[in-house]
Amino acid sequence: MNVVHSFAPIVDRNATTLILGSMPGVASLEAQQYYAHPRSAFWPIMGSLFGAGLDLPYDARTARLRSHGIAVWDVLKLCTRQGSLDSAIVESSIVTNDFDGLFAEYASIDRVFFNGAKAAESYRRYVGKPETLPHVSFTRLPSTSPAHAALSGDAKIRAWSAALRPAPASGSAG
Numbered sequence: 001m002n003v004v005h006s007f008a009p010i011v012d013r014n015a016t017t018l019i020l021g022s023m024p025g026v027a028s029l030e031a032q033q034y035y036a037h038p039r040s041a042f043w044p045i046m047g048s049l050f051g052a053g054l055d056l057p058y059d060a061r062t063a064r065l066r067s068h069g070i071a072v073w074d075v076l077k078l079c080t081r082q083g084s085l086d087s088a089i090v091e092s093s094i095v096t097n098d099f100d101g102l103f104a105e106y107a108s109i110d111r112v113f114f115n116g117a118k119a120a121e122s123y124r125r126y127v128g129k130p131e132t133l134p135h136v137s138f139t140r141l142p143s144t145s146p147a148h149a150a151l152s153g154d155a156k157i158r159a160w161s162a163a164l165r166p167a168p169a170s171g172s173a174g
Contacts, residue, residue, distance in 0.1 A: 025084030116143025
């Protein structure tokens with residue numbers, strides 16, 4: 001078993017939307033980049049929605065997300081796990097990231113999207129009930145992990161697109 005540590009968040013003062021994974025997998029840890037597994041649907045989805053796809057270098061992708069008010073982090077700060085699968089996380093080893101600090105510093109975040117069931121379950125179990133932040137909406141989306149093969153890539157893009165679609169500007173007709 002290995003002790004694994006997550007990354008610092010991708011976030012800035014413009015953040016209104018937070019995407020939460022559980023813990024980076026082996027490929028991401030080796031690359032020191034979120035969602036680095038070559039079959040992860042995350043960056044193709046971000047490319048489709050925000051122009052932050054794999055055709056851009058990692059720093060440009062993360063800058064593009066920040067420019068659209070998107071923050072990325074993980075629920076877990078550290079845990080013990082063999083391999084990359086969420087099912088291999090040793091529950092008794094879980095330490096979560098500092099969400100009180102994050103929400104205090106970035107109070108404009110009003111939407112949280114969980115990248116899969118493990119992120120949503122871990123947040124509820126170890127961080128707290130989403131109801132404790134009544135101004136923030138919490139939504140679970142299908143995992144972008146290649147291990148989640150129940151949905152096709154196109155189905156994942158449709159689900160994420162429907163959820164992350166930017167809200168219309170106030171005062172706009174339509």
